[in-house]
Ligand SMILES: [Fe+2]
């Protein structure tokens with residue numbers, strides 16, 4: 164699936180002012196606003212989801228709405244101003260069964276929009292190589308299970324996790340990290356997307372430079388679980404649209420300690436994997452957290468995780484920042500001398516740019 168510029172196109176007619184809808188979605192999704200009075204022939208409906216704000220008044224606007232509905236290739240969500248027999252018969256005429264009526268609940272609208280976009284992204288995985296498709300599907304199900312089980316105070320589903328890791332290693336053996344990143348790019352479960360970026364980067368890179376056996380398994384496993392402690396971070400901080408303030412950062416910075424607690428209470432996880440989760444925010448010069456470890460205290464597994472973590476964050480788009488190109492991200496990371504291992508970064512740079 165080609166990466167689209169916008170997540171959502173809010174399509175409205177002249178009699179429906181979509182200000183509340185736009186406000187509810189702003190910051191959480193990239194948006195375009197499209198009037199049915201404008202020329203719609205320039206890809207303006209090219210979004211994962213079209214939210215139709217339709218007055219449903221008869222006449223030209225209704226004909227344009229019908230045409231826009233046909234032209235919209237993504238998911239569709241309907242919002243109408245009033246619910247009466249006229250509106251119901253017009254919706255039936257358009258073959259629209261599901262809709263929201265004003266006033267909208269912003270949280271409900273965002274939940275529906277997120278689910279619709281994720282459905283579309285997940286459907287696009289059908290076009291991938293079966294091994295990669297399986298890896299993505301299994302890891303999504305597994306990741307959601309991990310987060311919900313930890314939130315309920317239950318142990319991690321280690322069997323599912325190990326199966327997912329095996330599928331990810333099979334996918335990485337085929338090469339093509341770019342395709343892995345692209346398949347996840349627009350997914351709106353951010354924690355899943357980020358963890359799978361890190362996990363994929365570690366596994367594809369490790370595979371390409373000949374790491375095998377237990378070390379490869381630890382890197383995949385550690386990548387998948389590296390931010391598991393975020394499952395303990397309150398959702399209003401974890402999913403905040405925009406930059407965190409100082410107090411929220413303080414809460415967020417506790418996630419490696421949460422990870423330690425979660426991973427040590429589960430059996431079967433080796434020390435290297437736990438260290439990847441606990442220490443991936445350490446810096447070689449000792450200014451990182453949570454332990455302020457420096458130099459030789461930071462293992463190769465952790466150094467690699469730090470590189471994958473920083474690179475993932477830079478090439479990812481957030482509501483408050485654009486995605487960086489691969490080259491720009493690697494150039495910037497080359498300046499993080501006291502933070503990252505420059506020898507490993509050099510090898511990683513060659514891997515990324517040579518598309519190994
Ligand atoms: Fe982290």
Ligand SMILES: [Fe+2]
Pocket residue numbers: 357361389390472
């Ligand atoms: Fe991370």
